[in-house]
Structures are given as structure tokens and as C-alpha cells.
Amino acid sequence: MSVHSEPPDDPDTLREKIIGLGETSLHKSYYPELQSRLAELERFRALLDQTHDAIFLIRTETGNLADVNASASTYLGYSKEELLATPFSGLLCPRKRAGFAELLRKNRDISSGFRQTYIASLVSREGREIPMEITVRFVAFGGDQYMVAIARDITDRLRTERELKIKESALESSTNGILIADLAGTILYANPSFASMFGYGEEGSVAGKTLEAFFADPTIGEKITGHLLDNSVLVKETIGLRNGGVPFHIHLSGSIVQNDAGQPLCTMLIVMDITERILTDQMKRETYTQLGKNIEQFAILGDHIRNPLQVIVGYAEMIDDPLTEKILEQSCRINGIITQLDRGWVESANVRQFLRRHGDGAEPPAQTFVRISTTGEEDS
Missing domain, CATH: 3.30.450.20 (PAS domain)
Known part of the structure; x- marks a missing residue:
């Protein structure tokens, strides 16, 4: 009795068996899980690329970049390939490079999970310095030591802090x-x-x-x-x-x-x-009042002097005496002095009126402001 052999596999079926995708492959059961893991990694990578923070994976041993996200390229203007060919210290502003090298040296053998945050500027392709808040964390993958640096652009924050500082200084001073x-x-x-x-x-x-x-x-x-x-x-x-x-x-x-x-x-x-201003205004008002009283007193005194003087002149004209002419002469002089006093108080009154009209402070003009009465109502 002849034994019938299985028909040979076609090339496609054989290829699927070799790579583990055939119906009888022992690895077939792991493929869905592999696909799931790859999809998960792709989603995670997409999330990293969408974040506004620039993320750098740095080899601790050399300081070279092992990986970056899309935001790092966007901020600095380099392609991913150019960044991976550049050591991370080359992206830092010159004054911060020595500090970064010291950070790597001190923490090269540190346990995984160490975290530190500091402020430094990254330099773009155009040479523009971008202030960043950089959080670094040391991690280990497969026995290799890495540093993850997450850089956040703080340009707006620094500007806001500067504006607040100026405003605070203005208030304080x-x-x-x-x-x-x-x-x-x-x-x-x-x-x-x-x-x-x-x-x-x-x-x-x-x-x-x-x-x-x-x-x-x-x-x-x-x-x-x-x-x-x-x-x-x-x-x-x-x-x-x-x-x-x-x-x-x-x-x-x-x-x-x-x-x-x-x-x-x-x-x-x-x-x-405004205590000094109020006291000055009060003094001006008192002075102004006293000036008015003095002007009025000058006018009264002039009349009081002129009335008896007229009597003296009348009696002198009625008598026949060699001294009459002398009396009339001196009376005329007194009348002239009184006339000068009259002009003086009239001029003073005119000055008073001028000050009142022009409000130079001798009589402070009425002030308008909101006044809250004891009843809680507003008065002008």
C-alpha cells in the first residue's frame, strides 16, 4: 500500500510559517499582543510629539542625544537627524555648558529616578537664546544610563514676572x-x-x-x-x-x-x-479775611480823620490870624495823606478782587469731590 505524502506548501504559505504568521505557527498567539504593544508605543510617541515641552533622551556616558520629540525640533529649528548628531551640551548657551557637564559627572552613577530642575537657555539654529525650565531625571534602560531632559519655554513667564516686578517696584517706591x-x-x-x-x-x-x-x-x-x-x-x-x-x-x-x-x-x-495743604488754605482764608477787615478799617479811619479835619479848616477860615494860612497849609497836607491812604485801600480792594477772580490761592476756590454723608448718601 503506497503512502500518500502531504502536498508541498506553496511559497507564500512557507514564508508565513517562517516569520510566524502561518496557521500552524507556534508564534501566532503572540502576534496580537505584539501589535497591541506597537500600537501603544506609537500612541505614546504621538503624545510626546504633540506636547509643547521639548523632550531629550541623553546618554549619560557620552552626553549625546539618543532621541528627541517633535517639539524639540520645532523650538530649535533643527531636524531630528541634526539633533541626534549634536551633543546636548551643544544646544545649551555657552555659559551653561560647564554646569551641565558637572551635572553629568556628579550624577553618572546615581540611582535611577533622581530629579532636578534648573533654568538654562537653549540656542536655536538662528542663534536665538530661548529661556527654558529644564527638568532632568536619570533612568536606566537595559543596563544603560540615560538622562531625560524636559525643557519648557518660559519666555512668557519671565516677561510676566519682569512686568510684575516693575509694577511691584512702582507700588513700593x-x-x-x-x-x-x-x-x-x-x-x-x-x-x-x-x-x-x-x-x-x-x-x-x-x-x-x-x-x-x-x-x-x-x-x-x-x-x-x-x-x-x-x-x-x-x-x-x-x-x-x-x-x-x-x-x-x-x-x-x-x-x-x-x-x-x-x-x-x-x-x-x-x-x-493733605494736612499741610489744608492748613495752608486755612491760613490763606484767615489772611484774606483779615485783609478785607484791614481795607474796611482803612476806609473808616480815613473818614474819621477827614471829618474833624474839615471842622479845623472851617474854623481856621473864620478867624483873622497870621497863623491861619499855616493851619490851612498843614490841613491840606493831612488831606493829601488821607487821599493817598484812600487810594491804597482801593488798590488793595482791587488786588483782593483780582485774587478772588483768578484763584491764586489767597482765597482757595471751592473744591468739588465726592463726599459720603453720615447717612450713607453721596453729596457733591
Whole structure:
């Protein structure tokens, strides 16, 4: 009886068996898992390429790049192939290269998982320095030591920090007192000028107090907050209260600080000590009043002198005496002096009227500002 042999496999079937894809392959059961792992790695790689952070895989032994993500190429303007041919230190600004070499030297044998963050600039193809916050972590793959460097562009953050520093310096150096309070009236910040103006040693000692502590009328603080919430701005003159209970005149201008959505966040007050101005104005008003009284007195005194002088002249003209001419001559001189005094007080009155019209400060013009009455209503 003849034995029938199996028909020979065709070339395609044989190839599938060799590479493990045939129906009878022992490796066939592992293929779906392999596909799943490869797909997972591709997804992970896609995520790394989509992140805004530049990621570098660096060989610790040599400092050369083993891999980079797409963002690294985008930031620096190099292709991936060019980056892989460049040591990581060559991408750092020159002043940071020595520090990076020292970091590699110190941590070459460190255990996997060590992490450190520092600030350095990476240099693009065009030579532009890009400030980066670089987080490095040492890891091991298959017995080889690597360093993963994740670099985040902090150009906008540094610009914002610089702008905030300038604004903070402006607040700190302002000669006017600046106060920031929450919507309940609790002080969040006071600059040195405010602390000094109100008799506090340090601006920090003001924080936490309420607005009512800084006004002679303790109800003013609550009224200011309420007014600002309704009207957003405030201009007011009132009486402040120094540490220790000493009152003094202040000028306030306030506003509401809002977020991008227009919601109120806090209140800000700018305070000026106007005690000297108020006292000067008061002195000018008193001087002006006294000037008016003096002018009026000059006019009265002139009349009081001229009336008896007319009597003397009348009697002198009625008598026949050699001294009559002398009496009339001196009377005429006295009348001339009185006439000069009359011109003087008239000129003084004209000066007074001029000062009143032009408001040079001798009689301070009426000031217009928002005044909060004790009933809580606003008056002009």
C-alpha cells in the first residue's frame, strides 16, 4: 500500500510559517499582543510629539542625544537627524555648558529616578537664546544610563514676572500711600508710604486690619467699600487716623480691581496726606479775611480823620490870624495823606478782587469731590 505524502506548501504559505504568521505557527498567539504593544508605543510617541515641552533622551556616558520629540525640533529649528548628531551640551548657551557637564559627572552613577530642575537657555539654529525650565531625571534602560531632559519655554513667564516686578517696584517706591483690601474691607497689602503715613513701622503690620482702623469716623471704611462696589471709582477728602489716634487730613482716590470677566476682586485706595495743604488754605482764608477787615478799617479811619479835619479848616477860615494860612497849609497836607491812604485801600480792594477772580490761592476756590454723608448718601 503506497503512502500518500502531504502536498508541498506553496511559497507564500512557507514564508508565513517562517516569520510566524502561518496557521500552524507556534508564534501566532503572540502576534496580537505584539501589535497591541506597537500600537501603544506609537500612541505614546504621538503624545510626546504633540506636547509643547521639548523632550531629550541623553546618554549619560557620552552626553549625546539618543532621541528627541517633535517639539524639540520645532523650538530649535533643527531636524531630528541634526539633533541626534549634536551633543546636548551643544544646544545649551555657552555659559551653561560647564554646569551641565558637572551635572553629568556628579550624577553618572546615581540611582535611577533622581530629579532636578534648573533654568538654562537653549540656542536655536538662528542663534536665538530661548529661556527654558529644564527638568532632568536619570533612568536606566537595559543596563544603560540615560538622562531625560524636559525643557519648557518660559519666555512668557519671565516677561510676566519682569512686568510684575516693575509694577511691584512702582507700588513700593510710590510716595503716595497705596492700600489694597478685599471686598470685606480687610487689608491685603499696604506699601511703605502708607505704613509710614499712618504711623506704622512696617507695611506688613498693616495687613489683616480693617479699613475702619484708618479713619477718624470708623463707618467711613464700610461706606467706601460699598460706594466702590456701586460706582467703581471714588474721590474723597476725609480725616484719617494715625496709629495712636492722631487725626490728619487725607485725600482718597479709589477703584475696584476686576478680573478678565469683569468681576470685582478687591479694592485699591491711593492716599495722600493733605494736612499741610489744608492748613495752608486755612491760613490763606484767615489772611484774606483779615485783609478785607484791614481795607474796611482803612476806609473808616480815613473818614474819621477827614471829618474833624474839615471842622479845623472851617474854623481856621473864620478867624483873622497870621497863623491861619499855616493851619490851612498843614490841613491840606493831612488831606493829601488821607487821599493817598484812600487810594491804597482801593488798590488793595482791587488786588483782593483780582485774587478772588483768578484763584491764586489767597482765597482757595471751592473744591468739588465726592463726599459720603453720615447717612450713607453721596453729596457733591
